[in-house]
Amino acid sequence: MRIIITGASRGIGRALAEQFLRETENVVGLVSRNGKALRTFTERDDLPGRAILYEADVAKDPDSLADRIRHDFPVVDILVNNAGLLIRKPFHQLTEEDLRQSMEVNYLAPARLIRELLPLLRHSEIAHVVNISSMAGVQGAEKYPGLAAYSAAKGALNILTESLAVELGKEGIRVNALAPGATATEMFAEAFPGHTAPVTADEMAAWIHTFALEAWKVMNGKVVPVSLSSP
Numbered sequence: 001m002r003i004i005i006t007g008a009s010r011g012i013g014r015a016l017a018e019q020f021l022r023e024t025e026n027v028v029g030l031v032s033r034n035g036k037a038l039r040t041f042t043e044r045d046d047l048p049g050r051a052i053l054y055e056a057d058v059a060k061d062p063d064s065l066a067d068r069i070r071h072d073f074p075v076v077d078i079l080v081n082n083a084g085l086l087i088r089k090p091f092h093q094l095t096e097e098d099l100r101q102s103m104e105v106n107y108l109a110p111a112r113l114i115r116e117l118l119p120l121l122r123h124s125e126i127a128h129v130v131n132i133s134s135m136a137g138v139q140g141a142e143k144y145p146g147l148a149a150y151s152a153a154k155g156a157l158n159i160l161t162e163s164l165a166v167e168l169g170k171e172g173i174r175v176n177a178l179a180p181g182a183t184a185t186e187m188f189a190e191a192f193p194g195h196t197a198p199v200t201a202d203e204m205a206a207w208i209h210t211f212a213l214e215a216w217k218v219m220n221g222k223v224v225p226v227s228l229s230s231p
């Protein structure tokens with residue numbers, strides 16, 4: 001199976017990469033700005049799958065990244081858009097650059113990557129796009145001060161998921177989103193200092209792994225909350 005995971009150097013993305021690389025038959029494209037962290041995957045003997053590393057910024061260099069993936073992958077079965085950026089500031093302190101960066105990473109980068117990899121997804125019998133959103137972007141879920149830019153961008157990702165499911169579903173491409181609640185990652189610690197998350201990154205990744213492999217058979221265009229608590 002051919003899988004692409006963005007934001008693969010830490011947190012849920014890294015744990016999810018480990019899940020897929022434990023399966024010998026998988027070829028997993030791992031994307032992150034942190035090339036050093038990515039390279040540790042190639043040094044491990046306990047992960048028999050094949051890792052292809054892409055040191056890239058999903059927001060700043062999407063065209064080059066897509067070209068490199070198309071060069072290495074004849075087909076993509078699963079695309080997991082996991083890379084995210086959380087800027088925590090009171091709304092009145094958010095700069096134009098803060099707002100732009102949040103939208104670039106959390107919404108525009110996944111949209112561009114999906115668009116550019118459509119030819120590879122069309123060659124797959126699975127063709128499942130999994131967007132990693134957040135409870136912060138789910139309409140009606142509890143919101144928190146300082147996360148307006150992040151929440152709005154994740155909300156846009158959720159609507160994109162629903163829209164693409166309609167547009168691409170006729171081609172057999174399934175698009176779903178998962179909205180994790182409090183999970184013990186670096187990003188959660190930055191957003192909620194002093195709080196303890198009830199779910200580990202490994203536990204969340206195991207759930208996403210199963211979802212990515214199986215959910216395309218029974219759902220399309222769904223934004224699924226995955227939360228014990230928030231935060």
